[in-house]
Amino acid sequence: xxxxxxxxxxxxxxxRLLDAATSAFAxxxxxxxxxxxxxEAAGMSPAALYVHHKSKEELLYxxxxxxxxxxxxxxxxxxxxxxxxxxxxxxxxxxxxxxHAQGHTRARIVNYELAxxxxxxxxxxxxxxxxxxxxxxxxxxxGAAAGVFEVPDPAMAAIALLSLGIDIARWYREExxxxxxxxxxxxxxxxxxxxxxx
Amino acid sequence: xxxxxxxxxxxxxxxRLLDAATSAFAxxxxxxxxxxxxxEAAGMSPAALYVHHKSKEELLYxxxxxxxxxxxxxxxxxxxxxxxxxxxxxxxxxxxxxxHAQGHTRARIVNYELAxxxxxxxxxxxxxxxxxxxxxxxxxxxGAAAGVFEVPDPAMAAIALLSLGIDIARWYREExxxxxxxxxxxxxxxxxxxxxxx
DNA sequence: ACAGCATAAGCAAGCGCTTAGTCACAACAT
DNA sequence: ATGTTGTGACTAAGCGCTTGCTTATGCTGT
Numbered sequence: 507x508x509x510x511x512x513x514x515x516x517x518x519x520x521x522r523l524l525d526a527a528t529s530a531f532a533x534x535x536x537x538x539x540x541x542x543x544x545x546e547a548a549g550m551s552p553a554a555l556y557v558h559h560k561s562k563e564e565l566l567y568x569x570x571x572x573x574x575x576x577x578x579x580x581x582x583x584x585x586x587x588x589x590x591x592x593x594x595x596x597x598x599x600x601x602x603x604x605x606h607a608q609g610h611t612r613a614r615i616v617n618y619e620l621a622x623x624x625x626x627x628x629x630x631x632x633x634x635x636x637x638x639x640x641x642x643x644x645x646x647x648x649g650a651a652a653g654v655f656e657v658p659d660p661a662m663a664a665i666a667l668l669s670l671g672i673d674i675a676r677w678y679r680e681e682x683x684x685x686x687x688x689x690x691x692x693x694x695x696x697x698x699x700x701x702x703x704x
Numbered sequence: 705x706x707x708x709x710x711x712x713x714x715x716x717x718x719x720r721l722l723d724a725a726t727s728a729f730a731x732x733x734x735x736x737x738x739x740x741x742x743x744e745a746a747g748m749s750p751a752a753l754y755v756h757h758k759s760k761e762e763l764l765y766x767x768x769x770x771x772x773x774x775x776x777x778x779x780x781x782x783x784x785x786x787x788x789x790x791x792x793x794x795x796x797x798x799x800x801x802x803x804h805a806q807g808h809t810r811a812r813i814v815n816y817e818l819a820x821x822x823x824x825x826x827x828x829x830x831x832x833x834x835x836x837x838x839x840x841x842x843x844x845x846x847g848a849a850a851g852v853f854e855v856p857d858p859a860m861a862a863i864a865l866l867s868l869g870i871d872i873a874r875w876y877r878e879e880x881x882x883x884x885x886x887x888x889x890x891x892x893x894x895x896x897x898x899x900x901x902x
Numbered sequence: 903a904c905a906g907c908a909t910a911a912g913c914a915a916g917c918g919c920t921t922a923g924t925c926a927c928a929a930c931a932t
Numbered sequence: 933a934t935g936t937t938g939t940g941a942c943t944a945a946g947c948g949c950t951t952g953c954t955t956a957t958g959c960t961g962t
Contacts, residue, residue, distance in 0.1 A: 519907080519908090533819070534735075534819060535733055535734075535735055535736075535819065535820075536733075536735075536736075537732075537733055537735035537736040538733075538734075538735040538819070538820065540950080540951065540952080541951080541952060541953075542950090542951085542952095550908075550909090551908065551909050551910075552909090552952090552953085553908075553909060553910080553911095553953085553954080553955090554907080554908055554909075555952095555953090556952090556953065556954075557906090557907060557908065557909095558907095561952080561953080562952065562953090617874070618816060618874075621731070621732060621733065621736070622733075622736065658890070658893070659890055662882070662886075662887075662890045663890075663894070665875065666868060666890075666891070666894055669867075669868060669871040669872075669874075669875060670864060670867060670868055670871070672871060672874075673867040673868070673870060673871040673874075674867075676815075676816075676867075676870075676871075677863065677867060684860070688860075689860070692856070692857055692860045692861075692864075693864070695856070696861070696864055696898050699897045699898055699900065700894050700897055700898065702897065717941075717942090738916080738917070738918080739917080739918060739919075740916090740917090740918095748942075748943085749942070749943045749944075750918090750919085750943090751919085751920080751921090751942075751943060751944080751945095752941080752942055752943075753918095753919090754918095754919065754920080755940085755941060755942065755943095756941090759918080759919080760918070760919090
């Protein structure tokens with residue numbers, strides 16, 4: 507049986523490969539990236555990739571899966587710890603936007619490389635995406651039912667809110683004029699306007 | 705000298721290749737699509753592609769360029785024909801959203817396959833994108849200066865408005881519950897809320 | 903001594919693109 | 933009308949290269 511508690515060299519190599527794959531996939535897309543690109547960026551030979559991962563697609567899956575789980579957790583915990591729909595929406599969009607600006611590289615893979623996953627992995631990831639969407643929609647519906655939000659179509663408002671946050675991964679640049687916190691603050695305010703909080 | 709007025713067979717073949725490339729690029733991405741995929745979908749042999757186009761990248765460029773030009777024209781003409789900033793914003797977001805929902809296949813290539821263009825083509829397309837962005841930002845600034853929009857940061861509001869429209873290409877599905885017109889109407893209203901029109 | 907990390911070399915398959923040529927058809931001389 | 937020739941759409945075959953991945957082997961820390 508292998509010792510899973512202490513494998514510092516192997517774990518570091520695994521992480522380096524994941525980091526290299528994240529940068530490469532974000533920059534050139536999954537199909538635009540070769541296994542040689544990843545190995546070289548991780549400072550290894552092409553074959554080393556297969557010592558730690560069974561395929562190129564597995565790297566994509568690992569990045570996508572952890573990214574989706576992190577986002578789902580962020581959304582759930584932020585909503586749970588708020589007292590009312592107004593504060594919950596302000597907080598969740600703030601965190602969601604900051605998360606996507608800060609981690610725009612990984613978020614680009616999470617949101618734009620879904621088509622490259624195997625059918626089984628794609629289905630698993632889709633389920634997590636639905637859970638994220640359900641959290642936001644339920645929140646908007648809660649606010650509308652309580653009369654604090656004024657929205658003609660809660661489902662459409664929820665999609666717009668999510669859409670706004672996700673698309674940050676496409677346009678955000680570190681060299682730009684805004685910090686993730688700048689974007690988060692403005693977007694939280696925009697979110698409240700979208701749901702008609704006066 | 706060739707007769708450029710009448711070449712129905714050749715032009716039809718060119719168009720079929722462009723249509724096939726549009727579907728394939730939108731579905732699988734530029735690097736995920738092979739020249740054989742495109743040729744087969746157009747009902748031709750792989751070599752036929754090169755009778756009508758010099759490379760696979762040229763197909764991407766043609767699709768991307770015409771798509772960007774169409775969007776720029778749509779934005780400019782819609783803004784020009786409106787009487788004031790409120791009506792201009794309502795109209796331009798309505799048209800922009802409808803355009804991206806209706807033509808989500810082409811819009812997906814326009815917005816998500818920029819990295820696959822050659823440096824020269826990429827620069828040319830970038831210039832058009834900037835012009836589109838400038839139109840929206842100028843409109844928001846005009847409304848803010850006139851006191852009819854209430855926005856803390858017009859540049860950020862402009863990015864959010866554009867972002868909302870572009871991201872429609874990612875999530876819109878024909879089989880979904882909304883028509884392009886449904887999305888356009890809701891989004892026009894959301895846009896006015898974002899810029900603080902009471 | 904040995905477990906396991908890492909590599910050099912390379913395989914089968916697939917890639918974008920080219921070459922050499924076929925075919926249908928229009929223009930024109932006879 | 934008929935034979936001749938030029939033209940451009942289209943293809944069968946395949947070239948040179950790159951792809952994801954494997955195999956056989958060396959190397960290192962404990």
